[in-house]
Amino acid sequence: MEIKVYAPQDCTLKDLDKSVDQAFASKSMGDGFLLVLEQKEFYCPFEKAKVNLVWETKHAYILENQKLNLLIHCGIDSVNLKGKPFKTDLKTNDIVKKENKLFEVNLEKFKKNNIPNECPFIFSSDENKIEKINYKEGKYKKGDLICTIELVQKDKPEIIQVSSTEKLALVKSESKYNAVARKILENVGSFINFKQVYNCMTRVRFRIINKCLVNENKIKETKMVKGINWIGDELQIIVGAESANIKEEILRIKEEDSKKEVQVQAQKTTVGQKIMGGLSGIIGPNIRVLVASGILALIYSLLVQFKLAKDLGDGTNMQDADVLSVVLYAMTKVGILLVGLFFCITSTKYFGGNYLLGVFVGLILVSRFFMAKNGITNPDDYSVGKFVENSQYGSKGWFLFSIGDYPVVVKSYEGSVLPFVFAGFLAAKLEKLFKKFLTPSLEMVFGSGLVVITTILPVLFVFGPALSLLELGVTKVISGVEKIPYGFGPAILALVWQPLVITGLHVPINVAIGIPVLKGEPTLLYPANTLAMFAQIGMGIGIAIFTKNKNLRRVSIAAIPSGIFGITEPVIYGVNLPKIKPFLWACVAAFLVTMLSTNLDLKQDIPVGGPGIFYPFTNFTKVKDQILYFGMVCLVMGVAILFAFLFYKERFDETKYSTNIFRKVSRLLKLKYNDLSEENLKKVNELKLMFKENKKTFKEYEKYIQKVVNLNTKISNIEDSEANKKNKMYLKIQKIYNNPNVNIEKVNNLIVKYEEYNLENQKNLFKDKLINVENDYKELANRVKSIKDTTLTKCNEYIDWVYKNTDKKEFNEYKNGFWNAINSVEIGYGLEELMVLPNRAVINKEVLVRDSFKTKVSNMFAKKGK
Template sequence: MEKIEIYAPISGVIKSITECEDETFSSKILGDGFLVEPSSNEVHSIFDESSIEMLFETKHAFFIKSIYGPKALIHIGIDTVKLNGQPFEYFKEINNISNVNELILKVDYDLIAKNKLSKQTMICFDNDESVNFQLNKSGEVKQGELIGYLFLKKTDSNKTELQKESKFLTSAKEIIKLVGSKTNFTSYYNCMTRLRFIINDKNNVSEEKIKKLSIVKGINWSGQELQIIIGGDVYKVKEEIDKIIPEDTNIKIKAVKKGFKDKALGFISGVIVPTIPIILAAGILMAIKSLLIQFNVIDDIKNYDQMRNAKLFSAFIYIISEVGIGMLGIFLCISTVKYLKGNIIVGALIGVAIASPYLMWGINYTLFDWGFIKIKLGGYYNSIIPQIVAGSLYVYVDKWVKSWMPTSIDICFRTAISFGIVMTSIMFILGPILGVVEGLVGVAVKWLGDIPYGIGTMLFALLWQPLVLTGVHVPIIMAVIQNLPSPLYAASVFGVFGQLGAVICIGNWTNNFKTKEIAYSAIPSAIVGITEPIIYGITLPKFTPFIAGSLGAGLAGLITGLLNINASVAGGMGLLGVTRFIPGGAYQIGIFFLGSFISIFASYVFTFLMYKERHNENFLILKTNKTLVKFIKINNILSEKEIDKLLNNINQNFKFSKQEKLEIKRIEKMLSLNSKIESKIINLLDKQNEMIVKFEMQKNKYHINQNLDKLNIVEEKINKLKNNNKILKLENKKNEFLKNYKEALKSLEFLQNNLLSKIERELKKIFTINNNTNKIMNNYYNSIHSLDIHFELNERKEDLLYINRKRNKNEVS
């Protein structure tokens, strides 16, 4: 049964709907609910995320719908329909998503009172057997205060509804709602594993609900950009969002002030991430070219004369392998102009003009020669920073030219003037300066790779995954590629395999089969070099495995660095990273595989030694006891003698007995078995649902074409899928097991409640009830509920007592 929180829509006095002055409401003809005697004039939603579904013409009432389905009638005053909308000023339109803190309307209750009408504001829920309302608080409340719950019963009709659309479409719809609807983002796109939204207002994003979506591995913020980590299925979700939000959709954008850091991170991510597929494709093609050269299948083309005399196949391979990396700057210029909403066709023109080797053929003209610094005019083939700056400069110069140029001659001269200004600036001023900056970045990367005894390689491998978290790993690896050969290019692969080793360890040893499934499902993407599903879905939330994986990578970097590993060419990721070492022959390839093995194996061992998935309850209670005693000492609540006595007492009494621990162990096995069965059922249902969706589409097609033979065949397939024997057997097994499972949960709850009550009684002897005592009880709650929190049957309390050692008395957080 799903539970939805209900909040006070307006400050005032909450009463049962049965106390309403109007019999239509009090008799619950319009449904169960509650009423408010208002003390404020600002009305908000009763749901945390919702939209107005229907607004009465006279504005006195409206239907509001939760993003999770249920809807409610909010009726302001009694007989206020007579006032023809005069007292009501709305700030939200129909279908606008709003959260509980956003104002929906203001009401002139004084005008209602002047007309001798009741101000009672009624909230009624649909008269539906699948909905049950529970009012938990009455009397004086403030707007936004939690007052009750709406319980939704799961029905078979819901299950049927799920089979009408794929999980990717369902996920796409949910994600759009949870990011704050279409009005809360200016653009969206995807990389290999992440769906990325440029968000207007972070407060409108329901982070926790996004994390709970089955398809989502985790989320990450980069300035105003929300990154939703999905994994390999991200393309399918993006395609469904494209169908929901056509390109020509007019999005209302709220002006949100962004800091420099948010703008910078958003810019880096928005410009570079769309070019990642080009980098990967180019890397693999470069590796294939190297392999073909090694086996004397093609000629190694290095200059114009060799190209002129090359065989057709050699020339073809040279073109397709070199263009991605060599012309990367052009694509970055286009991406920059697109991100800044300029004319991407002109962006392409500028990119080609700056990068094209056909214009300069490697010839440079010296502008300044100051001995150790030489600034030259030349083409920026294989350059990145000048291209990004040129793209940015063009957009702003073009806007400036547009601001003063008459529209009658705009089409003739505007582009030519903008292009001329940008090219002059880049070629004679900014380009030479930025070329020096780019050269310095290359020097820094080379310096790190040259640190002896494998230390440089170790540091790069160790820090590679933390760099992935920040999003700056892409420009850094570009700098490495531009300065090949380099040992650092190998270290990035070991960073990936370190997280792979950590997640394999967790998958092997966890008794939570939901965690096991997430861990194992992330392994294939890591094998080909993508770690986001691992780090955001498993290792980073648990933290210690993330550190263990980084340490394992660092060890691999150290050993291979000592053995002089050196990547010669751009190549693939993950295991395909071997293509980076083919020109180095068998020795370099062997070191690569040795480093990969060390990274995976060492990370597995470090995770096994450093990480404990779930500490037992008594261990966690002892830690909480220490926090409690420190707090008492800092605040001088008891004397030293009394504290020693207290610590001895609580260590003896605040714990589960040996028999209770054995009972918890027995329950843990049952929870693990239930987790295993549920995980298998969900996995099979998911596959079944996807197949049914495909067959339903075929069915519709054959129905339209009146192809009865094929229609019957598809219907038989659908019926066969719905009667899947594996699912039926597992569900029967679960039903047989259900009684014992429920009894185990009751037994666990009884043990937990007993100990919590005992602790609370003892604490009341020492403290008066206040905010800090509530916090320490939350610490004990998390310790005692370790088992059900681990199996995600319960949620951790967040408002905890921490002792801040740097501060003095009464300073806790």
């Protein structure tokens, strides 16, 4: 196929490598040629074409003719004139012909502003291959044929004929989850470095063998990853609501790295760390069951309130109910009362046992055979083996003995959690034990039965009663926290809840809070932790409103929807926490509003219902509580947005930050090395002056960084759009492959489109603009670099002087503080990470304080002696 290109005006044609702009001359933006303009009017260079893009400053255009794309870039660095030399009525999707004028350009303005009147023509094609661009350098008149483009059809990939039972894999193609999973696997040390992988609603969790093989920084840089957290040997990778998809993709990947022989040494972890990691892995998969149960409870509650279903209370009078009420009641209660069964299953699976044994054991522990009616109610009449009922503790079962006035009984564990977790653990361990000591034939016949017997009996007679006491203790503690005067207990929980989310400790604590609710006792604490969640969402909205950083605004806006639906990790890790203060102010907002909600006696009576915006409606059976809680949600988000307006800053002030570092070092010196104070003060004042003198320069530099970040954000948006489109194409091809009557020709065409699809032209326009910005600020950037190098050298020399005179090498850690101060702009806009300062006094502060106190006492007595 041949496409003809005509001169758009009287002009001179040159080779592209003669352009004054290196980006075009190097052909990094694509191949073509260069026109030197001589007239103001610019006409269509094709017989006919479609307008695919008109740049906002009217200096650049993309035309399409028979699948050939042409980028017309009028002038070099002309984008800086913000469209002033150009006039055009052209719009995207217009059809233009050779005789149609595209735009007018004022070449005098080019000359006045030292803009070269070069116009690069860059050609590309998504569907065809450009075989040759034929042209000759020289002068041409408007309408002359200046170039022919030879296009050939791209080679189609070989398609394997498949039967109805086979699946054809896409070589070179990866789904979004596949790419992320492979990146994560590569940086956790591959399959050889973890014992198990599982997920909760927001995190992919690995039980790591050797932490030294985990590349934390690379994991954090992986797309979709919001952050990481360690609990003992468990690595939690925070990805949001798509954690299950990534985990499933990891399980499907058979990576070659898993075959490499690498010596791996297991890391030592404490018992506490193992317990916390285990609880997280066991509890996480059950959250969906709890959420579903909460939503079903809401539906049933609403139908009861509107008299569309009958309130069946404790379920003892089912024979008088209509069938709809019975069905709804069963759907509501099973998930809540039998929640322990699910914990038993996940616990057995987590510890490496057969999950079906977990089902068996769990069903026995919730069996209705352990329930009866008309038990002995008078504690004085209790005797071993008799069925008793105790209204004070809500306990029914066959009496064993009493601890105080608490009856220890053999019973069904409906509504409990801990006995089931222990039962799953015990079943898994005993199964492995019997497999080890029994012959395969004996284990096949007797193994499972022995596991059930040796699990159930200890749980019913020993561990179950003991763990029931523990649950009772948890209930009492939670009740005590709720009763702290003026609502301080729940408010403090709200204050620390999101820090607990960061550590991963929130999962087992959340279950502990839910124990009383499962037993029918409403709590003030669930509203506290969910208000803490909405406070972080409010802060994210506030930052999106008030930030000047378009990349941060983009991240904020992307994170807010998942937060609204109950997944706060993206807004915490992507927006609030990196800035530190927004995260803390959101915690304060949660504290204040929770104190108000507690004093209004807002209690939740459904355990873990619908997430996010559904929470007010799925976790309270009373309409007045739903309305009140919805009001509290709006209030806490409003307070967080207000705090963002009052306290949010794009970056910390380098002068104030460095002054704080000087103050810390000087204070430590004064406590122990007072003789250095005078010389130290002189050095500090000189360095402070350096920071103050350069304050204006750093503000100008911040404007430059803002522009760079904002342009890179636009490029990232285009890349995301490109990736999303390719992912849709990939899924479409997969769907066709799975069709027994696969159309090979159709698949062939789709693969070609998939492999060649890109938005390089759009990205290159922004990259061009980025180059212009970098050129405009080149002098300032070089000046700032020089200032930073000089200042950091002087600050490091100061710390070296302190070290030399004190012999305390720990002072060197404060060099990080000066690096932070000097790079405050880059840190504020996410181009650099904040370096860690000492989290305790770098010199033994207790000794310094003690010595200082002794000195003061001695001086006091010396004065009295005089």
